[in-house]
Structure formats: C-alpha cells, structure tokens
Amino acid sequence: MDQNEQFEAARQSEADYHQQFYEDNEIFEEGTWMAEPGPVVMEMLERLLLHKDELQVLDLGCGVGRNTIPVAERLKGTLSRVKGVDLLDDAVEMLRNNAKEFGVEHLVEAEAADVENYPIPEDAYDFIIACSCLEHTSSKEAVEQELDTMKAGTKMGGIHCITMSTDVEEFDRDTGDSTPGLIELNQKSEEALAMLDRKYEDWKVLIKNTDAQSIEEVKDERNIDFRCNLITYVAQKIQ
Template structure:
C-alpha cells in the first residue's frame, strides 16, 4: 500500500531528525543545534513577570531552546518549561540532555502531535515554537491550534513563532526541484495575513521575514532547502 502525502512527509522528517539527533550533539559548533534562537531568548527577557513562569515549547526537539531557558529558571521553584514534540528521538534526547545540564526538574516532557496537544485555558506566560507549526497536518489545524494557544495564554503573555513559508527544495546533484517535505506549504503573504487577523487584538512586538538557505540530507541525498523565515512575536493585552 502506498503512503499518503502526509505519511510520506512525516516518515521523511522522522528519518532526518532521528539520524541528526543520533549524530549531532546538542550545542555542537557549526550545526543548527549550536545555540538557542536569539529571538526566543530575547523575547523571554521581555516578559513583564519573571516569577512563577509557565513556558510552552512546541516542537522542542532535543532542547536547543528549552534547556537554556530552563537554566534561567533554576532559582525559581515553581517555574517550568513544558516541552512537546512528535518524535520519540527528540523527547528521549531531551531527557538525556536535561539530566546532563542539570535542569530535568524544570522540564515536563510530552511526546505528542502539536495538533493533538491539550492546552489548558490561561495556563502559559510564554509560548514559543521554532520551525514546527508548518508541520501541522492541515491549515485548518493550524488555525485551531492558534486559537487554542491564545486561550491558553495569560494576560500579558507572549507568543514567539518562527515559521517557514515559500518553501523550495532542490536536489543538489541534478538541480531539479523536489516536492517540499512540509505538511503546510504556506505562502508568505497569506501566512502574514492570517497572523495579523488572528492577533488583531494583541500587540504585535515583531514581524519580519528573512530568506534562509540550508543544505540537508533527504534519504542519503543532498538537498538545498530554501524558505522565508517568518518571525512573529505578539503579546496578549494586560489585565483590564
């Protein structure tokens, strides 16, 4: 039986990440795991409240962002980072690194599809996601997840999302285009339109687009991955 497009994409992404997490250590120089994302860390510093924080990392991987943030929370016994990822290799890797870096007590690890993760109302001060929301199964799920995340955010809480759009993949050996291995193929203008409408009642702290190029391996084949990287940071209204 042939795989559906969704099944093929998820299997390809699983193979890529499983191999990468096996062969590349967290914070390895020269890798995309080398350091936390600056916008994620800077946004955390802008949170109006720095005590008893509840953070949610969607598509956490092996802890590129959640471990450095947990280190900042170490002196606050009630604060926590909830880490969600679809891949077992990500969660098991994060479990290992959390103990290695001494922050296991600050992390809650959950293996789940982001689209199926239950977000409790008024739960989180800071929700962030790096290159994960484009891996939801459909645009309708993306819309539903955004609504759930907004309901799950406390007053004055912040969302920081990094989302790939206008994605292209090219085989390096032939120069021929390949079907992008992403579930939602956002167009940049449409994505920004959706976000502006969805966050119309929030304060937009940052909206920018940068072009990104990366060479990756897809099933032992070198592939050039290009995309627009949309950074979207918004803050919920403070208490009235």
C-alpha cells in the first residue's frame, strides 16, 4: 500500500468510526469522550473574556459540537460568533441541530469542509480551536501550512488551543495484538512538539504538555484501545 492509499484507507476508517459514534451517542453523553468540552478550551475562553466582551471563534474539526456548543453558551448575550468546521456532512448537520437544541443557533455557523484546505481570512478570529484535528491531515507539510493559515487568521492577542494525538497505536482487546494506529498522520511526539515550537516561536506559549491516553473504541468491527500521547499546545499572538 503506497502513501496515498494508506491515507485514503485511514481517512475512510476515521470517517466511518466518527459517523457511527455520532449516531450511537448523544452529545455530552456520560462515559464518552464528548461528555464535556475540553477543560483547556473553556479555560482559554475565560482568559480571553477578561479583556474582550465579544469574540470571533473558529472550531476546526468541530464534530457535533463538543466544544462549539459550550463556547457558544458562554458567549450568549453578546454579538460573538462561533464557526464550526468539520469534514463530515452529517456531523455538521448534527451541530446545527444541537445549536438549536441548546439555544445558540444565532451564534453558531457550521460548515462542511476539509480543514486541510479551509481558507481562513486574515485577522479574523480571537480564538481558534483545533482539538484532535491536525492529525487528520495528509502530511507534516500540510500541518505546517495549516498552522501558518491559522496564525495569519488570528487577531492580536488571540489564542490557539491545539490538541493532537501522536504515537498512536491500536491495541486489539480480543487478540492482544498492538499495531500502529490507522490514522491519517501518525507523528512521533518529539517531532510534533518540535514543529509546534518552531511555528510558534514568535508567540507566547501558555501551555505545552503531553499525556498518555487510552480510549476504548469499536473501529473497523474490532474492539480496540486507541492509545496515544496527547499533546496539548496553547499559544497567544503577542506581536
């Protein structure tokens, strides 16, 4: 299998998994990985609100709104806007429905698009969220290009909140076999962190850590533990 075939196989596998997961589980359902928003996302939102009353927010790889909806709820009563972008058409439609259910449809805009090729206007956003998103691109070069686009699209004082799965492996709970994770871009933690440090050398890095993570999944009709080192990287534009 060549590199392009491997990418397409990983892209289809990830799409199938997320499609089924969103069909089987409600947003904020206890016991799932979308039971609550990312704590660091909400922490950085509060940091921004110390200095601004209204925010323009972009949530890349938003899914059905795990982060989008709570951010929009916090921004109720303002002229803020929260835009969610995801590859899956069904996820985007579910996000729109969730925004209506939680009473934030007037703040939320949802768009189906491949994040890797998504255009971001310059100086458009105060807060860009890219949680479990950048590992679903085609190459390291694509990640670097996307980070450049994100940086150019951020207002002075704006914040990027990034989480990225690295060193991904899949442990088959039935057979006991462990194999490299079938994900579009499976980087080593050290490589990914070095890239992020290089890209954000002119920004203020607020958070940089790596934590081992294991999530039970049913993927490609297998019962697996999705194991990875999860990078959390948060940086603020200061010049």
